[in-house]
Amino acid sequence: MFKLFLIEDDTSLFGEIKERLSQWSYKVHGVTDFSNVFGEFVEIKPDLVIIDIQLPKYDGFHWCRMIRSHSNVPIIFLSSRDHPTDVVMSMQFGADDYIQKPFHFDVLIAKIQAILRRVYNYSTELTNLKTWCGAAVDYEKNTVTNEMGSIELTKNEIFILKLLIEQKNKIVSRDELMNKLWDDKRFVSDNTLTVNVNRLRKRLEELGLGRNIETKVGQGYMAMEGNTP
Structure with missing residues (x-):
């Protein structure tokens, strides 16, 4: 049909x-x-x-x-x-x-x-398009698009965003993020992860989405969408 x-x-x-x-x-x-x-x-x-x-x-x-x-x-x-x-x-x-x-x-x-x-x-x-907070996230083109415009992310940034969106409204630990980045052969150190997440949040701010990536001190990060439990 x-x-x-x-x-x-x-x-x-x-x-x-x-x-x-x-x-x-x-x-x-x-x-x-x-x-x-x-x-x-x-x-x-x-x-x-x-x-x-x-x-x-x-x-x-x-x-x-x-x-x-x-x-x-x-x-x-x-x-x-x-x-x-x-x-x-x-x-x-x-x-x-x-x-x-x-x-x-x-x-x-x-x-x-x-x-x-x-x-x-x-x-x-x-198949490579996902929606998050009303925006279209294109994993193939490394872009995020909503009514405010479109931004292009680096490979690390889109990879981190994808990992967070896959578990949206849940805390993803720093260790889990780094382990998955390592498995994907794009190793990042603890400090590099912080820098990449901060850059990701800054880019998303151009679309009004920066606050939707939350830092959970001592735990990790969370991609927020809608009402959390």
Whole structure:
């Protein structure tokens, strides 16, 4: 069953589209937080994205650009705007098609089927993407991205962040971190670990996430997310 991510804030239209697409055995996911569309995209890992232009918080072009910077997932714009510039911009941002509202459902379904038939297997591109505190952490590109921007980390920094995120909201001891860094053939001393964590926290501060890496004196470090137990 293909998973579709429908980014549409009109609840009535969303419900109608979801119902019709479900009849074709498509699993349709909607947006729960329009300020975190990209984070939800990463979590859902859809096979195709359908997106409106006029949305709360940020427009569809913004989300299309963010999605396309990390994935080749097919994207269809579905909008009531009919200006040629909108069509051109959607294609420039990497969309695969543009359908103007109102539309016939048979046309939408035909386009979805045609695109899915010709799309190559891009799904592995998302295996190195994880979400943390609303940000997308790309272990392949060594980047962290959220609404405030994108930063590129060093190999040690992304490795440490990955180890902390894998046990988020739990204390990871300094010994465990150094042992895993050693096993990965990137040995660091006790002092070097401190320096790398401080640099990681400083870089994350550019995205407003610096405080989410906490130091537990005499114990280790913790990647915080949401409410802790």
